[in-house]
Amino acid sequence: MKKNYIMTPGPTPVPEEVLLEIAKPIIHHRTPQYQEIFKKAVEGLKYLFKTQNDVFTFASSGTGAMETAVINLLSKGDKAIVVRGGKFGERFGEICSAYGIEVIPIDVEWGKPVEPEVIKKTLSENKDVKAVFTTLCETSTGTKNDIEAISKVASSTKAVLVVDAISGLGADDMRTDEWKVDMVVSGSQKGVMLPPGLAFLSVSKRAMDMAKASDLPKYYFDLKAYKKSLDKNDVPWTPAVSLVRGFCKSIDMIKEEGLENVLARHARLAIGTREAVKALGLELFSASPSDAVTAVKVPEGVDGQNLVKTMRNKYGVTIAGGQEHLKGKIFRIAHLGYMIEFDTTTALSALEMVLKESGYKFKIGSGVGAALQAFAETQKTVGV
Numbered sequence: 001m002k003k004n005y006i007m008t009p010g011p012t013p014v015p016e017e018v019l020l021e022i023a024k025p026i027i028h029h030r031t032p033q034y035q036e037i038f039k040k041a042v043e044g045l046k047y048l049f050k051t052q053n054d055v056f057t058f059a060s061s062g063t064g065a066m067e068t069a070v071i072n073l074l075s076k077g078d079k080a081i082v083v084r085g086g087k088f089g090e091r092f093g094e095i096c097s098a099y100g101i102e103v104i105p106i107d108v109e110w111g112k113p114v115e116p117e118v119i120k121k122t123l124s125e126n127k128d129v130k131a132v133f134t135t136l137c138e139t140s141t142g143t144k145n146d147i148e149a150i151s152k153v154a155s156s157t158k159a160v161l162v163v164d165a166i167s168g169l170g171a172d173d174m175r176t177d178e179w180k181v182d183m184v185v186s187g188s189q190k191g192v193m194l195p196p197g198l199a200f201l202s203v204s205k206r207a208m209d210m211a212k213a214s215d216l217p218k219y220y221f222d223l224k225a226y227k228k229s230l231d232k233n234d235v236p237w238t239p240a241v242s243l244v245r246g247f248c249k250s251i252d253m254i255k256e257e258g259l260e261n262v263l264a265r266h267a268r269l270a271i272g273t274r275e276a277v278k279a280l281g282l283e284l285f286s287a288s289p290s291d292a293v294t295a296v297k298v299p300e301g302v303d304g305q306n307l308v309k310t311m312r313n314k315y316g317v318t319i320a321g322g323q324e325h326l327k328g329k330i331f332r333i334a335h336l337g338y339m340i341e342f343d344t345t346t347a348l349s350a351l352e353m354v355l356k357e358s359g360y361k362f363k364i365g366s367g368v369g370a371a372l373q374a375f376a377e378t379q380k381t382v383g384v
């Protein structure tokens with residue numbers, strides 16, 4: 001028998017309560033019944049994003065909201081700074097290029113966070129830049145960027161700041177209003193414990209004013225249409241009714257635990273995972289590890305792609321491998337969304353089994369033991 005565990009940085013597991021909510025019969029979206037659900041969802045998003053800004057929901061994967069940010073903020077001939085420290089930072093650059101935006105890249109070595117000073121310098125050398133695109137958790141490398149510091153740099157200029165928090169939201173702290181972030185992007189299949197299919201975007205007043213003036217081509221993702229509807233607690237097109245309904249349930253769960261406790265749980269799971277990695281004699285890939293996902297260097301003599309495949313096929317534990325040039329060189333274990341200590345120890349157990357079979361030398365149980373030790377030590381401090 002095989003039991004399956006999804007331990008990737010998206011999609012993530014969905015709680016049974018949420019699955020049952022999604023399974024309910026479809027209701028029509030132009031009804032007071034749906035309006036009630038939608039209102040609750042919007043309030044929940046504001047709580048999650050720590051914002052009073054409008055938060056819009058799209059029936060797309062996270063990339064749809066990334067594209068929405070680009071095509072609504074910018075106009076023909078505009079310039080934008082794009083932080084490229086991994087696959088998802090690069091994606092912002094690709095979207096900009098697809099619409100003819102002039103990209104000023106800040107290339108960061110994969111696994112390193114961007115230095116806010118570099119953004120400051122680039123902004124001062126390019127005073128006509130309209131926007132800065134960066135990432136809270138660069139999922140491809142498990143790296144967290146210091147959005148607070150980046151925002152301090154950007155908010156003293158005319159450029160708006162756009163943060164991809166698709167995997168970071170609900171795991172790494174994201175204080176949209178306090179840090180004055182104009183646009184924050186997220187998606188459903190990561191920290192918010194839903195199936196794939198919804199994308200979210202928070203939009204500041206300043207960003208909305210730019211959206212009104214933007215002349216890039218758009219229709220489905222035109223924020224003007226979403227804004228007009230949102231002001232009437234409505235949506236412009238048919239929403240993903242079942243997923244929005246599921247979101248209300250997951251936000252209930254998050255509120256019940258309390259967002260700060262949710263963040264503390266992610267921190268605890270991340271610490272346990274990092275301690276296990278050290279105890280196994282392995283090395284973290286990131287110099288600034290995120291609490292959403294831990295990237296680990298594949299040790300010498302072990303086939304990284306085979307490790308991921310064997311964990312999935314033989315033990316039912318799906319983790320993520322490396323992308324692009326990191327293929328086979330790193331693996332990534334998520335501690336994101338609907339996960340607790342024993343999901344993490346399960347992933348670590350399967351990792352140890354496969355490492356042992358690969359001939360890697362270590363004491364079996366040492367990683368899991370270190371994780372449990374860390375959990376025992378950190379539990380009290382967060383008052384769970």
Ligand SMILES: *Cc1c(COP(=O)(O)O)cnc(C)c1O
Nearest residue numbers: 010061062063088139166167187
């Ligand atoms: C998952 C992820 C995306 C891509 O989202 P899709 O839902 O696959 O479109 C973008 N950015 C980051 C940081 C992610 O983790």
